[in-house]
Amino acid sequence: MSAKRSKRQDGEESMRPAGSERANLKTLATHLGLSISTVSRALKDGPEVRPETIQRVKEAAARFGYVPNIGGIHLRTGRTYKVCSILYAPEVGDYGEPGFLAQVESLSNGMETAGYNLLVLAQTGHQAPLDPVRKIYDQRLADAVVFSRTMPMDERARFCLEKDIPFVSFGRTELQTPHAYVDHDDERAVFDAVVHLAKNGHRKIVLLNPSGGFNYVGLRLRGYQRALGEVGLPWNESLVYQGDLSVRHTREAIQRILQREPSITAIVCGNQMSIVGTLEGLIESGRDTKRDGVSVVGFGGMPFLTLSEQHVTYYYQPQSRVGAVLAKHLTALLNGEPAENLRTVLPYVRIDDLRLFRTQDEINLTQEPPRS
Numbered sequence: 001m002s003a004k005r006s007k008r009q010d011g012e013e014s015m016r017p018a019g020s021e022r023a024n025l026k027t028l029a030t031h032l033g034l035s036i037s038t039v040s041r042a043l044k045d046g047p048e049v050r051p052e053t054i055q056r057v058k059e060a061a062a063r064f065g066y067v068p069n070i071g072g073i074h075l076r077t078g079r080t081y082k083v084c085s086i087l088y089a090p091e092v093g094d095y096g097e098p099g100f101l102a103q104v105e106s107l108s109n110g111m112e113t114a115g116y117n118l119l120v121l122a123q124t125g126h127q128a129p130l131d132p133v134r135k136i137y138d139q140r141l142a143d144a145v146v147f148s149r150t151m152p153m154d155e156r157a158r159f160c161l162e163k164d165i166p167f168v169s170f171g172r173t174e175l176q177t178p179h180a181y182v183d184h185d186d187e188r189a190v191f192d193a194v195v196h197l198a199k200n201g202h203r204k205i206v207l208l209n210p211s212g213g214f215n216y217v218g219l220r221l222r223g224y225q226r227a228l229g230e231v232g233l234p235w236n237e238s239l240v241y242q243g244d245l246s247v248r249h250t251r252e253a254i255q256r257i258l259q260r261e262p263s264i265t266a267i268v269c270g271n272q273m274s275i276v277g278t279l280e281g282l283i284e285s286g287r288d289t290k291r292d293g294v295s296v297v298g299f300g301g302m303p304f305l306t307l308s309e310q311h312v313t314y315y316y317q318p319q320s321r322v323g324a325v326l327a328k329h330l331t332a333l334l335n336g337e338p339a340e341n342l343r344t345v346l347p348y349v350r351i352d353d354l355r356l357f358r359t360q361d362e363i364n365l366t367q368e369p370p371r372s
Contacts, residue, residue: 023064032060083111083330084119084142086132088149099272099301099319103170106320107146110327116143116334130155137163144330146170150181150215168329168342170322172215180333180342182325186216186299187223189315189348193268193297194227196313202266202295203233206257208250208278209242210270217242224268245270250277251284258285265294272300275354279310298354312354317346 029036034057042049042057060066085107087100108118119142123132129149133156136142143166147156150171160167161177168180190207197205207224209217221240228235238261241253250269254277258264267282269275275298279289287294289310296312301319329342 023061023066028057028060028064028066031064032057080140080143081115082117082119082142083144083146083334084121084136085146086148087120087122089122090125102302103319103323103326106323107327107330108323110324111330114327114331114334116331130159133159133165137165144168144334146326146330149212151213152215152218154215166330166333168326168333170326172219172343172345174215178338178340178343180329180339182322182329182344182346184216184317184322185345185347187219187226189299189350190220190223190268191227191230192350193313193315194224195230197266197268197295197297198227198231198233200295204236204239204261204264205233205266205268206264207240207268208245208253208270208274209240210245211243220270239264245274245277247273247277247280250274251281254278254281255285258282258287265292267294267296269296269298272298272302274298275300275312275314279312282310299348309355314351314354315348316351317348321346 025036025039029039032039034042034053038049038053039057042054043061045054085104087104104118104120111118121132121136121141123129129147133145133147136145137159145156145160145165145167146169147167148170150157150169150173152174154169154173154175157167157169157173157175157179159165161175161179168182170182172181172183173179194205194207207220209220224240225235239257241257243249243253250273254267258281267278269278275296278296278298282289282294282296289296289312296310297315298312299315299317301317301322325344325346329344332342333339
């Protein structure tokens with residue numbers, strides 16, 4: 001190292017801000033003998049700044065504990081460097097669905113890497129779905145939004161498109177205007193499940209769907225109907241349940257369905273809680289998946305560590321993977337990537353015995369159902 005460079009670095013160390021004073025662009029520029037604009041561009045890896053200058057600026061920033069003043073950036077640019085994910089609170093509180101928490105952790109990690117902080121805003125049971133999105137827009141809480149539970153003509157997506165709010169939905173819509181989304185391939189997974197059940201001799205297969213008119217419910221129903229046609233089974237509307245999929249309501253629904261149709265031998269559930277409700281309903285109706293050959297198929301986004309010895313086939317979509325893709329799409333969208341390039345449908349992984357989660361820490365995510 002040259003004596004000149006060593007002397008300069010010694011000088012930089014001696015000019016470290018004293019006490020609790022925070023370093024800012026101005027103090028960094030003074031310490032380094034550079035202009036404020038050069039320091040700012042170097043911190044952003046500006047192509048017009050020489051690599052050795054970028055390295056020098058970043059080393060000094062780390063040494064002096066420089067942190068960007070988000071408030072100042074917001075005043076200058078209007079950007080908050082925050083994204084907001086909307087949590088439908090009753091889904092976690094009333095239905096015990098923990099997948100959102102894994103999704104949030106993964107999404108937060110991905111956004112922090114891109115220099116953004118994640119906010120979580122709750123939609124309470126008495127609020128309309130659009131209310132939290134309006135709040136984010138009116139109060140300028142974030143630069144982009146994530147929401148789930150999408151409807152075919154989702155009013156939140158329409159609002160964001162109209163107001164030019166960057167957003168990535170967890171779930172597709174039927175809107176004509178392209179928008180960024182991440183979704184599960186529910187149609188393909190239900191198709192695969194019903195075809196497998198039919199090949200194993202099942203002729204009366206129940207489909208459980210949630211109420212609410214969500215877009216994925218229609219996709220699940222389409223996969224179910226396609227599969228019936230594929231294997232030559234008749235359409236029977238009485239075998240499709242649409243309603244509350246909490247444990248209690250599912251248990252009661254299964255008991256009613258079995259009383260009405262005692263020859264049913266297979267049930268395709270809609271979420272993790274409906275798996276528990278279905279197994280309880282079967283047991284209380286005197287049925288056993290092993291003894292009586294009743295097949296139960298479930299869907300979920302978390303390792304389901306059931307202690308039950310009942311046999312369940314599980315279509316698994318890790319919510320941590322969903323969160324990572326959401327973060328990737330949000331980052332690209334905020335960097336100017338067209339929304340039509342940011343649309344991802346993730347396949348489920350079929351696990352033929354749910355008890356696998358008791359013995360394996362990791363699941364091979366490449367073992368997805370074949371394309372149909």
